[in-house]
Every structure is written in C-alpha cells, then in structure tokens.
Amino acid sequence: IYWYDEEREGYAERFNTETCPDVCIPIMESIEKMLPGDQLYVGSEAWNHHAGVGVQFNNTEKVDKAISKRYGQPKDLSDYLKTAQVLGYESWRAMYEAHNRNFPKATGIIGWMHNSPWPSLIWQLYDYYLNPTGAFFGTKKACEPLHIQYSYDDHSIWIINNELKSYPDSKVFIKIYNSDLTEKLSKDLTVNIKKEKRERIFTLPAINNLSVVYFLKLSIEKNQIVKSTQLYWLTTNKDIFTGEHFWYYSPLKTHADMSLIRKMPGAHVDVVSNVQRINNTYYATVKITNSGDYLAFFIWIKLYNKSTKKIIAPVFWSDNCVSLFPGESIQIKGVIPADFTDGDIIVKTEGWNC
CATH class of the missing domain: 2.60.40.10 (Immunoglobulins)
Structure with missing residues (x-):
C-alpha cells in the first residue's frame, strides 16, 4: 500500500531516481556461498557484514520484522529465505505497478538496484552470483508490456x-x-x-x-x-502506518496478516522438462501442471549441473515463481549461455506447498 499512499514521502509520483522496498535477500544457494558454515544464520556477524553501510542498513532487522509480522515466524533459515522471496516479489511488483498506474503523475522510477557488485543481502534484483531474487520476477511481471x-x-x-x-x-x-x-x-x-x-x-x-x-x-x-x-x-487485515516519516523507511503500527499462507494444504504438480543444446546455447522448456486439489503456490524453477550438483546461473526465464490452480498448466522457457555450464542439466521445482 505504501506506493499508493499519498501521505508517504516516496509514493508513486514524479520521477523517483533511487528507491526500492529493500527486500532482496538471496536464495539459499547464494547464501551458502556467501557465509561460512558457523555464521549461516540470520543476524550473525558475517550476515550483517553483507548488509549495508551505516546504522540504517547494517543489518536486516526491518526485513526480518516484516517477514515475521506479515507471514509468521520462519522456523529456520531455509523457511526465512523462502518467505523473503515471496515478500520481495509482492513488494517490488507493487512498486512498479503503482508507477504504471499513476503515469503521467509518476513519470518514472529507477529501482535501487539492478545487481550487486559483491555478495550482498540488500539492494539487488539478482545477486553477485547471478541468481535472481523473488524481487526480480515480481519486477519482470509488473514491467511486462x-x-x-x-x-x-x-x-x-x-x-x-x-x-x-x-x-x-x-x-x-x-x-x-x-x-x-x-x-x-x-x-x-x-x-x-x-x-x-x-x-x-x-x-x-x-x-x-x-x-x-x-x-x-x-x-x-x-x-x-x-x-x-x-x-x-x-x-x-491491512497495513497501518505509524505516521512517522524517515528518509529511508516508513514504520508500520500494524502489519497485514498473511500468516495463514503457512497453513496452506499441500499441492502436487507434474513437471515435464526438456533441455537441448543448439550451438553455444542451452534451451530449457518446462511444463508444470497442478494435478492436485489445492493451489500450488509460488513455484520456482531452478537448473542444476548434474555432475557438480551446483545451481546454474544465469538462466533467462520467460517466467518464474508461478502459482497454479488445480488443473492449470503453464509452459516456461529458459535460455542458458553454454559458457556458464557444461554437462547434463537437471531441472528442479520448489514450491511453497508442493
């Protein structure tokens, strides 16, 4: 709601040259590269080292609070990171959609920022390792022509x-x-x-x-x-602001309650995939069908090298982080420059509840 609220200093108007919701936490595969094993938890010394500079940005406490208040307390790091992708998707999508709607009152926006020059927990649509965040796919969706x-x-x-x-x-x-x-x-x-x-x-x-x-x-x-x-x-249940204004954030008195999403029934999807190499490029086609009885929520497609078991990046997807109602199908295409992998490719899907 922030981007639509005229009382907020950063809402969608004029030309905003530098802004973002700052929910850009990387996925687990990047976090494991970024942090040593004994520091692999939210708020560790190494974790905060990879946040920003200055007291406003040297930790992720505001994001942590938004995750726990909006979606309920995560049970572990994996759950935290999964929830961060959902929050990032909806937050960045809303930012660009508000500017879409408010044109020409809102003439443009530059999201801060596209990517990070080092392993970071903030300010990125895709991270130092070229893995996209949920914010990337929310932005991609909002900015479709x-x-x-x-x-x-x-x-x-x-x-x-x-x-x-x-x-x-x-x-x-x-x-x-x-x-x-x-x-x-x-x-x-x-x-x-x-x-x-x-x-x-x-x-x-x-x-x-x-x-x-x-x-x-x-x-x-x-x-x-x-x-x-x-x-x-x-x-x-809606977000309610305190009325305070800071240049870097607007605090909430009450967070919208999405915690019931954690109690979603399980869903089942069928995945059929094909990967072929043509010259110096791999092409992946992935068809996902919800064969269960409940919504299959926030399905993320990832590619891995069969030999090394490591995630492949970058992959240029036509779509990702999709949700399917029972009986629905979607076909998604991905393009991978051959320089970024060799050998056989494994297709995996990870869903919120499937």
Whole structure:
C-alpha cells in the first residue's frame, strides 16, 4: 500500500531516481556461498557484514520484522529465505505497478538496484552470483508490456498497454477465491485494449465472508492465448502506518496478516522438462501442471549441473515463481549461455506447498 499512499514521502509520483522496498535477500544457494558454515544464520556477524553501510542498513532487522509480522515466524533459515522471496516479489511488483498506474503523475522510477557488485543481502534484483531474487520476477511481471494489475488502495483493476499495438475484443477474467478456493467473485469482461494506453476497467466490490487471506486472479486473453496473468495474495487485515516519516523507511503500527499462507494444504504438480543444446546455447522448456486439489503456490524453477550438483546461473526465464490452480498448466522457457555450464542439466521445482 505504501506506493499508493499519498501521505508517504516516496509514493508513486514524479520521477523517483533511487528507491526500492529493500527486500532482496538471496536464495539459499547464494547464501551458502556467501557465509561460512558457523555464521549461516540470520543476524550473525558475517550476515550483517553483507548488509549495508551505516546504522540504517547494517543489518536486516526491518526485513526480518516484516517477514515475521506479515507471514509468521520462519522456523529456520531455509523457511526465512523462502518467505523473503515471496515478500520481495509482492513488494517490488507493487512498486512498479503503482508507477504504471499513476503515469503521467509518476513519470518514472529507477529501482535501487539492478545487481550487486559483491555478495550482498540488500539492494539487488539478482545477486553477485547471478541468481535472481523473488524481487526480480515480481519486477519482470509488473514491467511486462501488456499488463493487468490490481491497485492496493482503491481495489481497482487496470490494464497497462505499453505496446504499439491494440488488442480489440480482448477477454478479461477477474476471480476471487477464499483460502479454501471457494469462489467469491467471477467477472468476465470484453475490453478494447488501445495501444499505449492505461485504463481502469473494473473496481472490486465489497465482498462478504472473505477469509483472512484470499486470492485474486486476473488474466487477459486474446484469441484464447493468455497475454497477461496475475495472482495476488491479499488479506482482510491491512497495513497501518505509524505516521512517522524517515528518509529511508516508513514504520508500520500494524502489519497485514498473511500468516495463514503457512497453513496452506499441500499441492502436487507434474513437471515435464526438456533441455537441448543448439550451438553455444542451452534451451530449457518446462511444463508444470497442478494435478492436485489445492493451489500450488509460488513455484520456482531452478537448473542444476548434474555432475557438480551446483545451481546454474544465469538462466533467462520467460517466467518464474508461478502459482497454479488445480488443473492449470503453464509452459516456461529458459535460455542458458553454454559458457556458464557444461554437462547434463537437471531441472528442479520448489514450491511453497508442493
């Protein structure tokens, strides 16, 4: 909500040359390279050494608090890092989406920052080892040329089209589900999407008997081809600011409560993958199908070298950190320069609950 709140000093207006939510914690594979074994925990001396400079940034306590207050206390480092990716995804996506919507009042934004020049815990979409964070994929999603999005302040649904192409008679699907996947809203629209335009197309009505955590799914289809799709995990408990302002953050009095996400039922996905090398490039195709009865949440695809067991980076994915409802499938493509690996490649998926 911060990016939509006009009372916040850094909300989406004008041209912001340096800002970010600062939720850019690397994945476990990078953390294990960064820290010695006896320092492999949040808040260790080595951990804080890889944070920022100055009392404002020399630890991750503000991120730690946001994780535990919003999503519940992680049980271990692996759980902490997994939760940090989810928080980073939604935080960075919201930042860019707010600027999408508020143009031309908001003329531009430079997220701080793209990548780190050394092994770091902050300020990066992908880390020193070229592994992306959840923030990277949230940013990638928000900045797609044709995009459907939700506004956290007034519950409006917008289509942002930055393409030099119109999409007449496009189908838009808006659905809300309770945490048990009971459908609470279903709205189908036909929209003439104009080139280089942004448009409010719908505002969500008040809905009775929502679960504390619920899901909003948005999608655009043209000729039965999905052009943009989004999943938002939302809560009936909202963020409430204290009213204090600091140049580097705005403290919260009450955090939105997403902790029920930790109690998600298990889901099952089927994964079919193919990796082939053509000249100096590997091409991966991964099809994921939710064959279970519950939402498969925040599925992350990773590639590993079969011989060394080490993660391969960089991989240029068409999408990642995806969520699938029962029966849904998605096909994702990845491109890997051959210079960054040799030998056979193993495809693995890691989901929040699958």
